Amino acid sequence: MNAPVSLKVNPDLQTVTQVTHWTDRLFSFRVTRPQSLRFRSGEFVMIGLAGDNGKPILRAYSIASPAWDEELEFYSIKVPDGPLTSRLQHIEVGQPIILRPKPVGTLVHDALKPGKRLWFLATGTGFAPFASLLREPETWEKYDSVVMMHTCREAGELEYGRQLVADLRDDPVIGELIGDKLQYYPTTTREQGPFMGRITDNLTSGKVFADLGLEGPLDPVRDRAMVCGSLAFNKDVAAVLEGFGLEEGSNSAPADYVIEKAFVGDGV
Ligand code: FAD
Known part of the structure; x- marks a missing residue:
């Protein structure tokens, strides 16, 4: 029998470990890094949160931490009515975010x-x-x-x-x-x-x-x-x-x- 949807573990979930607000428009945060994630410094990934309908709201984000760091850091804008950042700006330590572990980019x-x-x-x-x-x-x-x-x-x-x-x-x-x-x-x-x-x-x-x-x-x-x-x-x-x-x-x-x-x- 299939497990109920809510009990399925999402393999792309990472946990927020630190949040710093720099201005009313800018903040940075750190999350746990999946062990299997390899990237080149300068690349970006898709990150996001679950929307009200359960569907993920995903956006491109440069990884602000270097490839050797055991955590991942992001530096973010706060768009007041932005689908993702109107919510992301309220994240707190211990909460989950979605991270699709497929890094790409040309700033390498x-x-x-x-x-x-x-x-x-x-x-x-x-x-x-x-x-x-x-x-x-x-x-x-x-x-x-x-x-x-x-x-x-x-x-x-x-x-x-x-x-x-x-x-x-x-x-x-x-x-x-x-x-x-x-x-x-x-x-x-x-x-x-x-x-x-x-x-x-x-x-x-x-x-x-x-x-x-x-x-x-x-x-x-x-x-x-x-x-x-x-x-x-x-x-x-x-x-x-x-x-x-x-x-x-x-x-x-x-x-x-x-x-x-x-x-x-x-x-x-
Ligand atoms: P959206 O609907 O995505 O955007 C609404 C509007 O807000 C946009 O039309 C634009 O006018 C404005 N806007 C969006 N992002 C920014 C921004 N960063 N600075 C100024 N105005 C903006 N955003 C980050 O904050 N940090 C990153 O490291 C980052 N890396 C990116 C890398 C790539 C390759 C791309 C394509 C985008 C990147 N972005 C980054 C933008 C990010 O994908 C989202 O657009 C942003 O998080 C806002 O999401 P939203 O859903 O709240 O609003």
Whole structure:
């Protein structure tokens, strides 16, 4: 006889182990990791919750933790009337979430040709795949330097990334590998602060090179880039990178830069 539906164990259920609210629009959380899940730092999976009708509400989420971490971390927006995040933002430690263990994505080291300097370019929750890649030893073994540019409207929205970067140097696994290789360049577009402006403008004007004392401009022999933001941001950054002679790569044809959407739509 078949077991009643409610008694069937869902193999894709994981348990929330930690939740941190960063602003009224942003939070991060950690969940248990299925033992069988293998992924490359920078990839995304489908996660979700059961809807009122019992059907799962699933959305794509970058895994923000590195491949070696025994748990999985996610960094999330809160869309007030969003089918998933209107509920997900209320999750608490000990509660279950659904995780489909099929990681995919293009923001992976395998999709880039070897280079000397790697640029991580993100807006908003587009920081998530870089939260994984910044903690990935391969990043520091493969490149002489890494520049993390992250742009949000307000300073509070940079806090998850700011704290993660600050903690990196004390990390037992990669602190030593990083040395002085990391340059971090957070900017705001709306709130006044020490560093401001859009990533595209700061790259084309040369401001980021001047502020960080870096050799510029971008050069396809030396520079590689990974890009994650809104559709409009990704399109604008791609045009800038192509203007400097960099070519888009993929898992099957590695090249100079790779792109992934941080979400679909215009953003909230
Ligand atoms: P939805 O119906 O999915 O979205 C409603 C509207 O909210 C969208 O039309 C869009 O305008 C806006 N929106 C959705 N997500 C965002 C966002 N992240 N930032 C700003 N505006 C947004 N979201 C994350 O929070 N973290 C991630 O790591 C993440 N990774 C993604 C990776 C990929 C490849 C893709 C395609 C999307 C990713 N998303 C991520 C977006 C995510 O899949 C959902 O859209 C988001 O969780 C909102 O779900 P929802 O059901 O509440 O609202």
